[in-house]
Amino acid sequence: MRVRNHRDLWAGVMFFVFGVLFMVLSQQYKMGTAGRMGPAYFPTMLGALLAILGLAIFIGAYAKVNREMKLESVGWRELSLVLFSVALFALLLPLMGMVIALVVLIGVSSLASHEFSLKDTAGSTVVLIALSYLVFAKGLELQFPVWPTFLTH
Amino acid sequence: MEQLFSNLALGLATAATPDNIFFCFVGVLLGTLIGVLPGIGPLATIAMLLPATYKMADPTTALIMLAGIYYGAQYGGSTTAILVNLPGEISSVVTTLDGYQMARKGRAGPALAIAAFGSFFAGTVATFLIAAFAPPLSELAFKFGPAEYFALMVLGLVAAVVLAHGSILKALAMVVFGLLLGMIGTDVNSGVARFSFDIPELTDGIELAVIAMGMFGFGEIIANLEQREHREVFTSNVGRLMPSWSEFKQSVMPSIRGTALGSLLGVLPGGGAVLSSFASYALEKKVSKTPERFGHGAIEGVAGPESANNAGAQTSFIPMLTLGIPTTPVMALMVAAMMIHNIQPGPQVMTSNPPLFWGLITSMWIGNLLLVVLNLPLIGLWIKLLTVPYRILYPAILLFCVVGAYSLNNNVFDVYMTIPFAILGYVFKKLDCEPAPLLLGFVLGKLMEEYLRRAMTISRGDWSVFVTRPLSLTMLLMALALLVLVFLPAIAKKREEAFSEEES
Numbered sequence: 326m327r328v329r330n331h332r333d334l335w336a337g338v339m340f341f342v343f344g345v346l347f348m349v350l351s352q353q354y355k356m357g358t359a360g361r362m363g364p365a366y367f368p369t370m371l372g373a374l375l376a377i378l379g380l381a382i383f384i385g386a387y388a389k390v391n392r393e394m395k396l397e398s399v400g401w402r403e404l405s406l407v408l409f410s411v412a413l414f415a416l417l418l419p420l421m422g423m424v425i426a427l428v429v430l431i432g433v434s435s436l437a438s439h440e441f442s443l444k445d446t447a448g449s450t451v452v453l454i455a456l457s458y459l460v461f462a463k464g465l466e467l468q469f470p471v472w473p474t475f476l477t478h
Numbered sequence: 479m480e481q482l483f484s485n486l487a488l489g490l491a492t493a494a495t496p497d498n499i500f501f502c503f504v505g506v507l508l509g510t511l512i513g514v515l516p517g518i519g520p521l522a523t524i525a526m527l528l529p530a531t532y533k534m535a536d537p538t539t540a541l542i543m544l545a546g547i548y549y550g551a552q553y554g555g556s557t558t559a560i561l562v563n564l565p566g567e568i569s570s571v572v573t574t575l576d577g578y579q580m581a582r583k584g585r586a587g588p589a590l591a592i593a594a595f596g597s598f599f600a601g602t603v604a605t606f607l608i609a610a611f612a613p614p615l616s617e618l619a620f621k622f623g624p625a626e627y628f629a630l631m632v633l634g635l636v637a638a639v640v641l642a643h644g645s646i647l648k649a650l651a652m653v654v655f656g657l658l659l660g661m662i663g664t665d666v667n668s669g670v671a672r673f674s675f676d677i678p679e680l681t682d683g684i685e686l687a688v689i690a691m692g693m694f695g696f697g698e699i700i701a702n703l704e705q706r707e708h709r710e711v712f713t714s715n716v717g718r719l720m721p722s723w724s725e726f727k728q729s730v731m732p733s734i735r736g737t738a739l740g741s742l743l744g745v746l747p748g749g750g751a752v753l754s755s756f757a758s759y760a761l762e763k764k765v766s767k768t769p770e771r772f773g774h775g776a777i778e779g780v781a782g783p784e785s786a787n788n789a790g791a792q793t794s795f796i797p798m799l800t801l802g803i804p805t806t807p808v809m810a811l812m813v814a815a816m817m818i819h820n821i822q823p824g825p826q827v828m829t830s831n832p833p834l835f836w837g838l839i840t841s842m843w844i845g846n847l848l849l850v851v852l853n854l855p856l857i858g859l860w861i862k863l864l865t866v867p868y869r870i871l872y873p874a875i876l877l878f879c880v881v882g883a884y885s886l887n888n889n890v891f892d893v894y895m896t897i898p899f900a901i902l903g904y905v906f907k908k909l910d911c912e913p914a915p916l917l918l919g920f921v922l923g924k925l926m927e928e929y930l931r932r933a934m935t936i937s938r939g940d941w942s943v944f945v946t947r948p949l950s951l952t953m954l955l956m957a958l959a960l961l962v963l964v965f966l967p968a969i970a971k972k973r974e975e976a977f978s979e980e981e982s
Contacts, residue, residue: 332908332909332910333645333648333909333910335909336648336651336909336910336911339905339909340651340655343655343658344654347658347661347673350673351672354665354668354670354672355668355670358939359934359939359940359941360934360935360937360938360939360940361935361939362667362927362930362931362934363668364665364667364668364670364672367661367926367927367930367931368658368661368672368673371654371657371658371661372658374654375651375654375655375658378647378650378651378654379651381647382645382647382648382651385645385647394910396908397908399908400700400703400704403700403703403704404700404901404904407696407699407700407703407876407900408696408700408897408900408901410876411696411876411880411893411896411897411900412894412897414880414893415880415884415890415893415894416890418884418890418893419890427877430873430876430877430880431873431876431877434872434873434876435869435873437700437703438703438868438869438872439703440867440868440869441869442869445867445869445870446869446870446873449870449873449874453873453874453877457877457881461881461885465530465533465885467881467884467885467888468885468888469884469888
């Protein structure tokens with residue numbers, strides 16, 4: 326027995342784990358009966374189904390008819406920089422306001438590109454902030470501070 | 479027939495007010511603007527712009543604008559497919575095959591124009607089809623009990639799996655995973671907050687737009703950044719815009735065939751829009767006297783699939799408007815928008831709110847018209863946009879996403895929530911799991927549970943209710959037949975061939 330499709334193998338594992346997880350988590354709620362279903366009934370059914378499908382996909386990864394597929398490498402740098410910039414935006418927005426949060430978002434996420442250029446990023450930051458100010462703050466009047474809260478109050 | 483025209487007249491009276499035309503125009507413009515950006519499909523575009531419509535007082539206007547965004551985004555996607563060889567979504571994959579080749583030969587202009595004309599023609603036909611078929615279908619929907627609705631959703635989800643490309647088992651698992659994610663939040667029957675881990679924001683469930691942005695928006699950006707490839711954009715040599723008379727003649731029949739195919743497949747639950755563009759391409763290649771031109775810039779290969787795609791996109795409104803059941807993730811977002819405005823989609827909308835119903839339908843035609851009027855002169859502008867390097871574009875896309883996520887509930891929680899879904903979307907991509915079925919499952923999760931419960935309460939716990947009622951039995955048998963069919967080796971091979979166009 327040899328794994329032919331590594332992507333299927335791990336997809337199977339993932340679905341199986343999520344299926345079991347949902348089944349286990351459901352057990353804290355009432356199951357009820359088929360005629361009077363409690364909050365746990367449907368999710369337990371679905372969780373079991375997902376786990377079975379996961380198992381089938383896992384087994385299928387060994388099947389002779391399956392295509393040979395290796396796992397791709399993970400772009401840790403791109404992944405972490407982009408998501409880190411999003412988290413920083415969420416963290417900064419309520420305290421420091423839209424302008425600073427957006428500067429950080431654009432600055433940090435831009436680093437993820439292999440063609441990063443400070444000049445371009447600075448230029449696009451100015452344009453984007455001006456646009457955001459006009460559209461989001463003035464036009465749509467979105468409910469968030471534009472400037473740091475300790476400065477305005 | 480008379481009824482049809484009086485309905486359309488009512489629709490026209492609603493949709494053609496200056497306000498509604500203005501917002502339809504804004505929608506088409508914004509949709510195209512964002513849809514043109516590489517790697518952003520209609521789904522991410524609508525998710526991003528959805529919050530902008532929340533504040534509108536009139537739900538009709540909001541829906542008309544959203545529909546405009548949808549067509550705009552789709553047309554924008556075609557533009558990108560033709561000029562950069564980069565499909566924003568699966569249904570425009572086929573357009574890259576010949577559209578990009580045309581662009582390389584300096585005929586990007588005619589390719590873009592034919593795509594617009596074909597889409598407009600398809601849109602016009604599909605609008606009439608919707609107007610003609612929506613009322614009888616709504617009548618039928620009133621005969622549906624909970625068992626029928628449940629069976630219909632099973633059929634829809636199975637169809638979505640069959641029409642998705644890639645492994646069927648994985649697509650099925652994605653649907654079930656989506657259904658489970660839909661369970662998160664307060665259970666309407668018992669009031670229990672399920673899987674919320676005592677986080678107050680989670681008791682209302684997860685926002686669909688958050689999942690769409692995380693998986694389709696961010697996941698796509700990260701994957702694009704990883705590839706580090708240099709893209710060729712055909713900007714200097716678009717050529718003249720108008721197709722020649724012979725090119726025009728060559729495109730007429732493919733457009734008509736594509737429209738017929740797309741209208742038919744679009745109604746299917748599961749969103750035939752994707753399948754229809756593939757099917758149309760295959761059909762054109764088959765009926766062509768010179769099939770060897772395909773893949774080297776055959777204009778039929780642009781006209782057919784583009785018409786099919788647009789017709790399918792439009793007729794996919796039929797199940798949503800008549801049964802209240804979204805059959806594609808985009809329709810799911812439309813349903814979400816309707817609910818925000820306190821409209822429960824379903825057969826009753828047509829009788830309880832005829833101006834909204836017919837106004838939306840007529841606005842589709844107006845939207846398509848605006849698309850042609852807007853895009854042909856503005857193509858130059860879209861091309862300029864495409865020359866902006868990706869390193870500058872993607873932070874802008876991120877910006878629109880995070881601000882959009884925040885404005886859903888004016889809460890940074892939704893911004894944080896995009897992060898786990900971006901990771902999940904990235905993992906799915908690495909493991910070859912198509913995310914669209916998950917989204918569909920997510921939207922239908924709570925509805926399905928509700929109908930299952932009702933059906934089972936009425937039958938007092940007797941599962942046979944689903945097979946003793948003829949309509950429900952028919953739909954479940956159809957779902958079963960579909961599943962059996964795709965697992966038959968001969969059909970499985972054909973299916974793989976149909977979708978393999980994109981790799982070749």
